[in-house]
Amino acid sequence: MSETVLNKFLRYAKIDTRSDDSSTTSPSTMKQFDLAKVLKQELLDLGIKDVELDDNCYIMATIPSNLPSDHPAYSKVPTIGFVAHVDTSPDVTDENVNPQIIENYQGGDIVLPADNSIIIRESENPELKNCIGHTLVTTDGTTLLGADDKAGVATIMKVAEILTSSDNTILHGDIRIGFTPDEEIGMGTRHFDVAKFGCKYAYTIDGEMPGELNKETFSADSGIIRITGRDIHPGSAKDIMVNAVRVAGEIISRFPKHIAPETTEGHEPYVHPHTVEGGVGSATIKILFRDFDSKGLPKLHTIVRDIIAEVQGLFPKAKIELEVIEQYRNMLDTLEKNPEVLDNLWEAAKNVGANPYWKPIRGGTDGSRLTEMGLPTPNIYNGGQNFHSKTEWMSVNALEKTVETVLELVQIYVKNAK
Numbered sequence: 409m410s411e412t413v414l415n416k417f418l419r420y421a422k423i424d425t426r427s428d429d430s431s432t433t434s435p436s437t438m439k440q441f442d443l444a445k446v447l448k449q450e451l452l453d454l455g456i457k458d459v460e461l462d463d464n465c466y467i468m469a470t471i472p473s474n475l476p477s478d479h480p481a482y483s484k485v486p487t488i489g490f491v492a493h494v495d496t497s498p499d500v501t502d503e504n505v506n507p508q509i510i511e512n513y514q515g516g517d518i519v520l521p522a523d524n525s526i527i528i529r530e531s532e533n534p535e536l537k538n539c540i541g542h543t544l545v546t547t548d549g550t551t552l553l554g555a556d557d558k559a560g561v562a563t564i565m566k567v568a569e570i571l572t573s574s575d576n577t578i579l580h581g582d583i584r585i586g587f588t589p590d591e592e593i594g595m596g597t598r599h600f601d602v603a604k605f606g607c608k609y610a611y612t613i614d615g616e617m618p619g620e621l622n623k624e625t626f627s628a629d630s631g632i633i634r635i636t637g638r639d640i641h642p643g644s645a646k647d648i649m650v651n652a653v654r655v656a657g658e659i660i661s662r663f664p665k666h667i668a669p670e671t672t673e674g675h676e677p678y679v680h681p682h683t684v685e686g687g688v689g690s691a692t693i694k695i696l697f698r699d700f701d702s703k704g705l706p707k708l709h710t711i712v713r714d715i716i717a718e719v720q721g722l723f724p725k726a727k728i729e730l731e732v733i734e735q736y737r738n739m740l741d742t743l744e745k746n747p748e749v750l751d752n753l754w755e756a757a758k759n760v761g762a763n764p765y766w767k768p769i770r771g772g773t774d775g776s777r778l779t780e781m782g783l784p785t786p787n788i789y790n791g792g793q794n795f796h797s798k799t800e801w802m803s804v805n806a807l808e809k810t811v812e813t814v815l816e817l818v819q820i821y822v823k824n825a826k
């Protein structure tokens with residue numbers, strides 16, 4: 409009855425679960441329940457008794473410890489959780505995902521079948537050269553793939569299947585499973601009940617290639633600039649019209665180009681105007697503020713406020729307002745105070761031959777907020793690349809390595825229990 413982790417992934421990827429950052433409901437889109445209900449049923453079918461799917465589309469479930477009472481680690485292994493998100497990015501559609509499977513990849517660019525203009529280029533994908541001989545999964549060029557984070561979901565479901573099977577010999581403590589909605593719109597933990605989850609540590613499985621582990625994320629705020637102009641028929645507009653489109657253009661042209669995502673890397677901060685909407689009467693500009701040092705964020709806000717003040721001078725009749733919304737904070741400090749959560753992960757990745765290294769995430773994960781909420785939660789790879797795009801791809805070998813890593817990790821918690 410066992411199903412490969414790839415087949416689990418392919419089934420989940422075909423379910424449209426795109427979240428929506430303009431929604432005010434929780435979950436932001438009801439279709440996220442389409443996958444959540446499937447997962448709930450599959451967990452029940454594995455014999456897991458306490459599966460809960462709540463009204464906000466959060467799933468929690470327990471794989472109970474199987475340690476015999478005479479085992480030296482009995483009752484000493486902390487409860488650990490594994491978390492993945494069911495939604496996919498609002499940036500690109502995930503309707504009718506039609507995955508392409510490339511067996512025994514031999515190098516070279518990958519042209520996607522339904523849109524030949526979309527190419528996964530070797531030159532832009534250094535990880536491809538590490539995947540010679542692997543089975544790769546891509547899209548057909550018309551959607552994203554959803555490895556972010558259905559690869560994480562599939563990993564957890566495969567681990568659950570293995571650990572609950574009647575012939576399982578892997579010893580482990582209590583393991584909690586958490587599936588969340590709306591991670592992609594920064595709301596993945598809005599209704600996450602950390603106390604109810606009841607774990608000492610957790611891990612998100614929402615990273616990229618095996619070996620890359622994450623204990624550090626950006627600190628993040630988002631912003632929205634609201635511009636109110638004045639619309640009037642262009643034929644009689646002289647000295648009356650205030651064109652919000654022009655105001656938006658002036659603002660955007662002033663964003664510093666050297667602190668943009670496309671010009672920065674490593675630990676460098678950025679300010680990123682990513683969405684413009686509107687017309688003559690009103691317009692909005694959505695912005696991301698990102699810095700590994702939380703203290704740097706107010707400086708980024710000031711850059712935008714100064715731009716607004718300057719443009720306001722050019723358009724005195726326009727109303728221009730900036731709203732800043734706190735998103736998440738770098739989890740590094742808290743995680744380093746809990747070395748066990750990091751050391752055990754490192755040991756697991758090393759033992760399965762994944763050559764671990766720590767890489768700062770130029771983004772956030774549910775773990776950033778969970779760590780802030782008192783649950784130390786670093787991030788594990790899941791085998792995907794180029795998230796949020798039509799060129800998203802995944803290595804099946806890497807996905808299988810992720811499953812292996814999680815199984816090793818639960819055993820290390822037993823081995824290292826004090």
Ligand SMILES: [Zn+2]
Nearest residue numbers: 556557591614
């Ligand atoms: Zn993700």
